[in-house]
Amino acid sequence: MSKFWSPFVKDLVPYVPGEQPKIANLVKLNTNENPYGPSPKAIAAMQAEVGESLRLYPDPNSDRLKHAVADYYGVQPSQVFVGNGSDEVLAHAFYGLFQHGRPLLFPDVTYSFYPVYCGLYGIPFEAMPLDEQFQIRVEDYERPNGGIIFPNPNAPTGCLLPLEAIEKLLQANPDSVVVVDEAYIDFGGVSAICLVDRYPNLLVTQTLSKSRSLAGLRVGLAVGHADLIEALERIKNSFNSYPLDRMAIVGAAAAFEDKVYFDATCRKVIDSREHLIAELGKLGFEVLPSAANFIFARHPQKDAAGIAAGLREQGVIVRHFKQERIAQFLRITIGTPEQNQALLDALATR
Numbered sequence: 001m002s003k004f005w006s007p008f009v010k011d012l013v014p015y016v017p018g019e020q021p022k023i024a025n026l027v028k029l030n031t032n033e034n035p036y037g038p039s040p041k042a043i044a045a046m047q048a049e050v051g052e053s054l055r056l057y058p059d060p061n062s063d064r065l066k067h068a069v070a071d072y073y074g075v076q077p078s079q080v081f082v083g084n085g086s087d088e089v090l091a092h093a094f095y096g097l098f099q100h101g102r103p104l105l106f107p108d109v110t111y112s113f114y115p116v117y118c119g120l121y122g123i124p125f126e127a128m129p130l131d132e133q134f135q136i137r138v139e140d141y142e143r144p145n146g147g148i149i150f151p152n153p154n155a156p157t158g159c160l161l162p163l164e165a166i167e168k169l170l171q172a173n174p175d176s177v178v179v180v181d182e183a184y185i186d187f188g189g190v191s192a193i194c195l196v197d198r199y200p201n202l203l204v205t206q207t208l209s210k211s212r213s214l215a216g217l218r219v220g221l222a223v224g225h226a227d228l229i230e231a232l233e234r235i236k237n238s239f240n241s242y243p244l245d246r247m248a249i250v251g252a253a254a255a256f257e258d259k260v261y262f263d264a265t266c267r268k269v270i271d272s273r274e275h276l277i278a279e280l281g282k283l284g285f286e287v288l289p290s291a292a293n294f295i296f297a298r299h300p301q302k303d304a305a306g307i308a309a310g311l312r313e314q315g316v317i318v319r320h321f322k323q324e325r326i327a328q329f330l331r332i333t334i335g336t337p338e339q340n341q342a343l344l345d346a347l348a349t350r
């Protein structure tokens, strides 16, 4: 607290990211990073960009990347927005598309950045309870609102909402923007991007941090009707003309172009997930169905906070949320087969 602060700073409740420990050799299964490296073609593209050209500003429109994304999804470049991580893309969506004086709707158990952006931009919100199986109830979103947002698959549950349900939600809310945050869609779902030409109220966001193994590069994107994209561009160009640096533009574009590597690494993560779910079951854990690169698990007899603390002492970190409905769950990122085995070995000794 300082007299120099703007009045609203003291009331801000910032987001708390998962721990990035400085200790070496930890089995780090707490922030949903990909256990495999980025595409070698993406790394080569970024290395080639390091040099004299860094003297110059990057392309403010990141056209090279927008074209790569547009080609990948079969949309127009004018339907694509890119930003410094999907968190930044989401922030611009909140500011540019959700500020209508009516409450934003999102699930009670969801990505904890959403209420933070509501606080930052003064957007009222209502948290809609997931059902007993931790699924979104589409009917709950048929009420007056200033927008709707949810991750699909949801975080931290990993549960997928089918496209038919998303269409129902879009049809029930023709006057609100529905943002589908597809941070984890590549690990088991079908992207709602195939619906953007039919629903001008749909904005789909994605990140290169998870399925494309580029969390350290900070690149995210949105796809939707060109009018929605223009709102995001207006905010972006009123805030930071160059959110993506030269390495990010070429590295992200090359990652989208290397479909073979992408498919192979996603497949490995999915196979490991199914194996880990089966093995955790043998240890007595209950695991929610997951379409993501993490699982959400609880043990009927063991306290989740206790398990997390014990695992930490054994060099394995997982994520535990101190939130009422999910206090007995652990969110565990899918690692390499070796990392997953280290987790299972640590759990078996407890």
Ligand SMILES: *Cc1c(COP(=O)(O)O)cnc(C)c1O
Residues within 6 Å of the ligand: 084, 085, 086, 087, 088, 111, 151, 155, 181, 183, 206, 207, 208, 209, 215, 218, 219, 220
């Ligand atoms: C990881 C994540 C993001 C943010 O991704 P960045 O592109 O790294 O900012 C957004 N939404 C959800 C649900 C996530 O889990």
